[in-house]
Amino acid sequence: MAKGLPKRSEDYSRWYTELVLRAELADYAPVKGCMVIRPYGYAIWERIQSTLDRMFKQTGHVNAYFPLFIPESFMTKEAEHVEGFAPQCAVVTHGGGAKLEEPLYVRPTSETIIWSMYGKWIQSYRDLPLLINQWANIVRWEMRTRLFLRTTEFLWQEGHTAHATETEALEETVKMLEVYRTFAEEYMAVPVIKGVKSESEKFAGAVRTYCIEAMMQDGKALQAGTSHYLGQNFAKAFNVQYQTKEGKLEYVYATSWGVSTRLVGALVMAHSDDNGLVLPPRLAPIHVVIVPIFKGEEERALVLGKARALADSFGPETIVRLDDRDNVSAGWKFNEWELKGVPVRIEIGPRDLAKGQAVMVRRDLGEKRAVPLESLKEVVLRELQDMQGALLHKALDFRQASTKRLDDYESFKKQMEEPIPGFVDAGWCGSAECEAKLQEETKATIRCLPLAGQPEKCSCIRCGNPSERRVIMAKSY
Ligand SMILES: [Zn+2]
Incomplete structure (x- = not known):
């Protein structure tokens, strides 16, 4: 790849x-x-x-x-x-x-x-x-x-x-x-x-x-x-x-x-990250991919048998893909499933089997972790749930860290030129003319007048006229 x-x-x-x-x-x-x-x-x-x-x-x-x-x-x-x-x-x-x-x-x-x-x-x-x-x-x-x-x-x-x-x-x-x-x-x-x-x-x-x-x-x-x-x-x-x-x-x-x-x-x-997609488990088309690792016929039969049994142990709610292709290497498969954002990857080879375990990697964390085979299914299901929550928290933390409350236009203009401009919480007088000028001068638009919280009187960040409330401004798609 x-x-x-x-x-x-x-x-x-x-x-x-x-x-x-x-x-x-x-x-x-x-x-x-x-x-x-x-x-x-x-x-x-x-x-x-x-x-x-x-x-x-x-x-x-x-x-x-x-x-x-x-x-x-x-x-x-x-x-x-x-x-x-x-x-x-x-x-x-x-x-x-x-x-x-x-x-x-x-x-x-x-x-x-x-x-x-x-x-x-x-x-x-x-x-x-x-x-x-x-x-x-x-x-x-x-x-x-x-x-x-x-x-x-x-x-x-x-x-x-x-x-x-x-x-x-x-x-x-x-x-x-x-x-x-x-x-x-x-x-x-x-x-x-x-x-x-x-x-x-x-x-x-x-x-x-x-x-x-x-x-x-x-x-x-x-x-x-x-x-x-x-x-x-x-x-x-x-x-x-x-x-x-x-x-x-x-x-x-x-x-x-x-x-x-x-x-x-x-x-x-x-x-998603620099290695590919990161998909929340509740919307991912495949939840778990199992990659068997083997050399030769004897290992192949042993590992594939165990991998199939593991795949079959999940209920219909969990979509498991057993990647048993033998025309590409295990490393190639790892990269591909990482690119495709499958939430959990399981690697299973003869050495793991001898120890009664498999290796599990959660897509958002990327760390390999050995898990005993008998508890693997429970651990995977729990990790899928945890990942769903972790992605929301991470996105929320990022939004909070990238939202600024600003009251002067110069700082606002500077903020909009930052590599990550983020959201700005600021006053707006309510005039369409001021809104159009703001967009012309900064490329930012008024995204919305938020429903949460009490309206707070302040001054329009651009013209200084009285503002009835604060709004969310940002560059947008
Ligand atoms: Zn204004």
Whole structure:
């Protein structure tokens, strides 16, 4: 195997791209800006998908599927929505060899087509709430792309719910944000800050956008999920009204929320090291790899027999791979599984067997440890659990160490030029103009107005005007 990824400290961006390619998570597609998700990358996405799908169903949602094509006239019904999305859209003008009467947009998100259908399905308060999720691909034409983080086509889920009251819709928006936080922290082992986007960063067509923001190892922020309160904007655009218990007609309240294959990129960037991927056990496609070591037929039969018995001793929850290939060396296998981030590696050879033990290596620690065969399974299961928690703690410690509370603009500008700029907790006056200037001058953006804690009056870090609260600023993906 070709050795040596670029080091994170030398070129984080190249390290990431090389890692994604070499670990066979994804590859570049013939069409610029698109990517092929390879089986190992897709296996991670499948684990993300199945976990979230279960969480959505536990909170009362059902899945459906809406078409890829959206008539142009639908897109233009919500003014802010079309203004925000039209420049990024792919539009189909011909079909079946003829020019279409009405151009069709390839969905950049599905609010419009879904709300056109909700207009047919919602008549009475009895039809509410309507809690639908869709797993789909979407297209947003991107000029500058990066595997998983920003691609022209990507996979995602989009929840679209309809409610009788504003209170209920707001509760749903916040509830799904909490589902995303739980998933990010308990499964991805990535700590996140829950917050609200500024007006200029909110979703086109939303009243308010909530988000979770994560910190990557280069001190940049990554928006890992969003949940939008859409008010009655789409109900009005598509004339979706329902009859209340009292017989009055009212517009329906809406939410939408989504996460995408970008999470795979976040997972890679949050935990991996200079030797390859480090995957949290709860999302790793393979939990344990067993590498048998032998010379000659006699040893081979002995070692492989024991290794197979060991692999079979785990229950279906633990995915164990016995690497019995004999066309590559043990050392080659070690490197490959390290690159692929398998949480636990077990090495087993004749000398170990004679001592009644095997050697275990946890991917995040890298130290070899001899473990008696009779307790190996228990030890491995415990290590998998410990590793899940250790990754979250490590990421949390890093975020804390890389978050600064600053009050003067010069220090802020200097901080944004550091190799690891991190998060800055600072005051902001609330003006869009100041926000735009701040971005122009420092490349940082206001990531969110955090939900936790009490708003604290201070001064805007850029203009010095009074600020009602502190916000999180950072460079971002
Ligand atoms: Zn200001």
